[in-house]
Amino acid sequence: MSGKANDEKLNYLIEQLAEIDAKGLRTNIRSLESAQGAWLQIEGRRVLNFCSNNYLGLAGDKRLVDAATVAMQEYGFGPAAVRTIAGTMDLHRELERRLAAFKGVDDTITFQGGFVTNLGTIPALVGRGDAIISDELNHASIIDGIRLTKADRYIYRHADMDSLEEKLREASGKGYRAMLVITDGVFSMDGDIAPLDQICDLCERYGAISMVDDAHGEGVLGRGGRGAVDHFGLHGRFDIETGTMSKAFGAVGGYTAAKQPIVDWLRQRGRPFLFSSAMTVPDVAACLAAVDVLEESTDRVDRLWENARTFQSVMRELGFDLGQTATPISPVMIGDEQLTQTFSQRLFEEGVFGTAIAFPTVPLGKARIRVMISAAHDQDDLEAGIEAFARVGRELGVLKA
Numbered sequence: 001m002s003g004k005a006n007d008e009k010l011n012y013l014i015e016q017l018a019e020i021d022a023k024g025l026r027t028n029i030r031s032l033e034s035a036q037g038a039w040l041q042i043e044g045r046r047v048l049n050f051c052s053n054n055y056l057g058l059a060g061d062k063r064l065v066d067a068a069t070v071a072m073q074e075y076g077f078g079p080a081a082v083r084t085i086a087g088t089m090d091l092h093r094e095l096e097r098r099l100a101a102f103k104g105v106d107d108t109i110t111f112q113g114g115f116v117t118n119l120g121t122i123p124a125l126v127g128r129g130d131a132i133i134s135d136e137l138n139h140a141s142i143i144d145g146i147r148l149t150k151a152d153r154y155i156y157r158h159a160d161m162d163s164l165e166e167k168l169r170e171a172s173g174k175g176y177r178a179m180l181v182i183t184d185g186v187f188s189m190d191g192d193i194a195p196l197d198q199i200c201d202l203c204e205r206y207g208a209i210s211m212v213d214d215a216h217g218e219g220v221l222g223r224g225g226r227g228a229v230d231h232f233g234l235h236g237r238f239d240i241e242t243g244t245m246s247k248a249f250g251a252v253g254g255y256t257a258a259k260q261p262i263v264d265w266l267r268q269r270g271r272p273f274l275f276s277s278a279m280t281v282p283d284v285a286a287c288l289a290a291v292d293v294l295e296e297s298t299d300r301v302d303r304l305w306e307n308a309r310t311f312q313s314v315m316r317e318l319g320f321d322l323g324q325t326a327t328p329i330s331p332v333m334i335g336d337e338q339l340t341q342t343f344s345q346r347l348f349e350e351g352v353f354g355t356a357i358a359f360p361t362v363p364l365g366k367a368r369i370r371v372m373i374s375a376a377h378d379q380d381d382l383e384a385g386i387e388a389f390a391r392v393g394r395e396l397g398v399l400k401a
C-alpha cells in the first residue's frame with residue numbers, strides 16, 4: 001500500500017482537528033524566544049506575560065540557574081536510570097528532606113512532575129475494595145490517577161460539603177478497606193480555594209484519608225508559601241499533599257508530602273518512582289535553590305499577593321467578571337469560545353500575552369482569558385496590562401463602551 005493510501009487510516013484525526021478548528025477550540029501554542037519573566041519575546045516582539053505559572057518569578061532567576069550549573073558540574077545531567085535500580089543521588093534525598101522540613105511533614109518523595117505525582121500516588125494507595133471520593137472539578141492528573149485504580153469512585157459537587165458528606169456516608173456503609181478523599185487545594189481555572197478545614201473534619205469523622213493537590217497553593221498560600229495545608233493550619237491532620245515544582249518553584253518536578261508510612265509505601269509501589277527515571281540534576285538543584293529563596297524571606301510571596309490584589313480590584317472596577325477567585329489566578333470570564341480567541345488575539349496585538357482557555361479545559365460556554373499574576377510584575381506592567389484589557393474589552397463589547 002502506498003504511503004498516501006496508508007495515511008487514510010488517520011482521516012478520523014484530520015476530521016477531528018477540522019471540527020475543533022471550526023469551533024475555535026484548537027489550542028494555539030506560541031513559541032517563546034526568551035526566558036520566562038514579566039516580559040517575553042514572541043515572534044520577534046516584546047510582550048507582557050500574563051499566562052505563565054511563574055508565580056514568584058523564579059523560572060529565570062539567576063540563583064536557580066547558578067545552582068543548576070554548579071550541580072551539573074559535579075553530578076552531570078541525567079540520573080541515567082530509575083532510583084531503585086541505579087541508586088538514588090544524595091541530591092534527590094537532600095531535596096526530599098528539605099521539602100519535608102519546608103512543608104512540616106514526616107517525609108516527601110519526588111516524582112518527575114506534578115501530573116506524574118498524582119498518577120503515581122493515587123493508584124499506589126487504593127485499589128479494588130477501596131473508595132475514592134473526588135471533587136467534580138479536580139485537575140486532569142487526579143482524574144487520570146483515579147482511572148488507573150480499580151477503586152470505586154464517588155464524585156461530589158464542587159467544594160460542596162453536604163455533597164461530600166453524603167458520599168462519605170454512602171461509602172461508609174459499604175465496608176471498604178480504605179476511603180480516600182481528594183481535592184485540588186486551589187482550583188486552577190477559577191482560583192477558588194477548597195475548604196480544607198471542613199474536608200479534614202469530615203475525613204476524620206468518617207475515617208477517610210485526606211489528600212490535596214497543592215500545585216497552585218505551593219509558594220502562594222500559607223506562611224511564606226508553605227501551601228494550602230499551612231494556610232488552614234492543618235499540619236499533622238491532613239494526610240497527603242501532592243505538589244509540583246513547575247509553578248512557583250520555577251523548575252520541573254513533583255512530590256508527595258505525607259506521613260512516614262505513606263511515603264515509605266510510595267517508595268515501594270509508586271510506579272513512576274519504580275519504572276521511570278528520576279528528576280534531572282539541574283531540576284533538583286534548582287528546586288533546592290527555590291526552597292532556599294522561600295525560606296530566606298517572604299518578599300516574593302508578599303509581592304505576588306500585592307500585585308494580585310491591585311490587578312483584580314482595578315479589573316473589577318472596570319466591569320470585568322473575575323468569577324470566584326481568592327488567589328492570584330485571575331480568570332477574565334468571556335463565555336463564548338470564538339470571542340475569547342479573538343480577545344486573546346487582540347490582546348497579543350496590543351502587546352499582552354494572555355491565552356484563551358476553552359473547552360475541554362473548562363466547560364463549553366465558559367471560555368476565559370486566565371491571567372496569571374506574578375511577583376515578577378511591577379506596577380507599570382500591571383497598568384499596561386489593564387489598559388490593554390480595557391481597550392480590547394470595549395472594542396469587542398465585553399465592557400460597556
Ligand SMILES: Cc1ncc(COP(=O)(O)O)c(C=O)c1O
Nearest residue numbers: 113114115139141188215244246
Ligand atoms: C492542580 C494541578 N495538578 C498537577 C499539575 C501538573 O503539574 P506539572 O506541570 O508539574 O506536571 C497541574 C499543572 O497544570 C495542576 O494545575
